[in-house]
């Protein structure tokens with residue numbers, strides 16, 4: 184239902200804003216198919232070598248809601264790589280709905296450390312760990328003005344906060360995929376390379392938002408350039424380095440009145456939020472007019488009936504080029520010839536399908552996190568009798584020899 188609503192609102196946006204580049208073609212045969220329509224069905228289209236696909240998995244606000252999670256963009260390059268730019272609160276459900284095995288969802292680039300840009304790191308970390316990611320999660324992110332304001336501090340302390348989770352899963356599964364390998368880079372560096380592998384280069388530029396630390400990213404692949412702007416007031420680095428991007432994603436905040444009306448903010452705060460450490464609609468338009476991307480993407484606003492038209496008009500007061508007013512599950516395909524915008528549609532039940540990766544086995548000799556006191560409370564005999572047939576069948580099917588864990592549990596330690 185949610186997908187249907189997303190699809191319909193996407194269609195409404197497309198019809199109203201006329202930004203649908205994918206729509207079109209003619210149905211020439213009543214038994215045939217409709218060409219070039221608005222829909223992307225995840226898992227059904229191989230990317231061409233010279234193609235990039237970007238999917239908005241979160242476009243909303245810190246107060247995440249079903250129709251819009253907080254910031255997250257998945258960028259897929261034609262060489263098979265996948266990069267997650269921000270993993271805001273609520274975005275994992277959208278990311279999972281793309282039906283991509285977790286083994287490929289292991290690279291995260293954080294623009295900054297507000298939770299609406301990294302709040303679902305827990306769901307990616309533990310979800311991938313329990314569902315097939317064989318290696319540690321890799322996280323890139325900026326330093327801060329002090330060590331305790333940097334990405335390394337955030338990730339190390341995330342693991343501390345999740346210590347019970349880590350210690351208990353590390354016994355059951357394998358500690359390796361439960362690790363986080365953090366690459367922290369200097370937020371002040373301009374156009375520095377933070378990632379370069381298999382023909383993909385990712386650079387960072389500083390952003391200006393709420394304090395020192397935030398950055399934006401520029402991804403280049405096969406002669407194409409995608410810019411993923413983190414939260415920022417319009418800044419001169421973006422103007423310079425996002426120039427001529429194929430796709431330029433930049434925040435676009437609602438105006439102060441909308442924040443008062445829809446977001447319960449006092450007028451003073453609404454003014455600051457909109458226009459002092461974020462980018463307003465007219466300012467967004469001005470930035471895009473300056474950098475002239477092939478296609479501009481506005482996000483980070485409540486995309487709904489009460490807001491979208493006025494905000495669109497605000498953007499259009501300063502920018503007349505190609506534009507998407509992003510909502511969750513919007514998809515852009517980029518080649519040198521064409522940029523299309525569609526909506527990804529998948530069932531509510533869809534999630535990361537199994538891949539082929541094999542996780543490392545549990546660590547031999549790693550002690551359980553149980554004490555004998557708790558273990559002696561197991562209602563063992565009756566339970567084992569009840570599930571014996573089910574378990575024996577499983578053990579036989581997979582020829583499982585190593586039953587140490589089961590035996591150990593049954594011994595009541």
Ligand SMILES: [Zn+2]
Nearest residue numbers: 295297392414
């Ligand atoms: Zn922020």
Ligand SMILES: [Zn+2]
Nearest residue numbers: 297299300414
């Ligand atoms: Zn934000």
